[in-house]
Amino acid sequence: MAPKNIVIFGATGMTGKVTLAQAVDGGYNVTVLALDPANFPANKKPSRVIEGNVLNKEDVSKAVEGQDAVIIVLGTNNDLGPTTVLSEGTRNIVEAMKKYGVRKVVACLSSLLLRDFAEVPSSFRPLTEDHIRMYQVLKDSGLDYVAVCPPYIADSKPFTGDYTVRVEARGGDVISTHDLSDFFLRCLNTSEYDGKKVTVFRDY
Template identity: 30%
Template sequence: MKLIIFGATGQTGQELVKQAIAHDHEVTAFVRNPDKLELKDERLHVVTGDVLNQEDVNAALVGQDAVLTALGTESLAYSGFLERSLVRIVNAMKVSGVTRIGYVASAGVDKELPGAQGLLAQQILKNPLRDHRQAIDLLKQADVDYTVARPLRLMNGPLTGMYRQTADGVPDQAKQINRADVAHFLLEAIEQEESIRESVGLAE
């Protein structure tokens, strides 16, 4: 399968790239700064571009089978970056005939975090969560087969495969999940055609 990954230089994005190559996919990493991507492989193609430039995104999606995005924001201020990025990506998907996309969001995007700590986290992260919410709403309105991952606190541990998932809220009494497991979930969803048009909460 030919996969294009946006946000490939981020910590979760690099896990997606690594695991996609390990699964024998042909991977295109769409990046602003190729120097940040240390992984090298004959199945990895690095494309330098601006996700907010429609021509760049259109060109990168030609010939792809599916899209994965681990784009994020760099501050707690509201920017609208994720929604504006998804506008370009969805437009390019329509032009190229690509219908499958996996999107890494965050738990709390549906105001689903329980208890006082959950309310506090949702307040602190209100602007990034708002941006994710708008991007997800865009996916839901588009005629695409999306899978949204809503992970709890992201950690840098190894792939375990021992995580829980739920389409309703977040897994009970959970606090975190390794980025490697988030990447595993999304790749499995794409490969097995699972969790289509679903938003899934993830945790250990």
């Protein structure tokens, strides 16, 4: 059965806002967890806003309750420093999903996970380490997860709906926020990529 009720974590970020807009346009009932519930366009508001933090288990539990699927687009606002926010937030989300019997989660991670860690530039290593921990949480969850590892995400590139998906392998250099969000939503309605790391890209 296709999901109708979804929750987006990270819906106030650059990609998250686009994912939210596409989900609303697609007829989903969208719940979001946000520190600032006013930070949404007037014409693309979610059905339900939980004011809170992904690091707070109670807040996360409230957001996941009653959902059919989860999308995770957490970020660090370009802060490349050491963090555990992504992995700890994902751990809380997975715990809540198990509590309420929610199986499907689509998560956005770093494309650097498709490289050997020795190839990761030193400035990106602290953040990449938390993406690795986040991915491990998903792998260990037993849930139907899709780990989407896009290259550079461009806000200025258009929506095309025509992009390349590669499983367990690196791909091109760029994907638009619009095409990436389209792929997140596409993953909700197929099991093709469950339990896999995938990248998605396009030559615009």
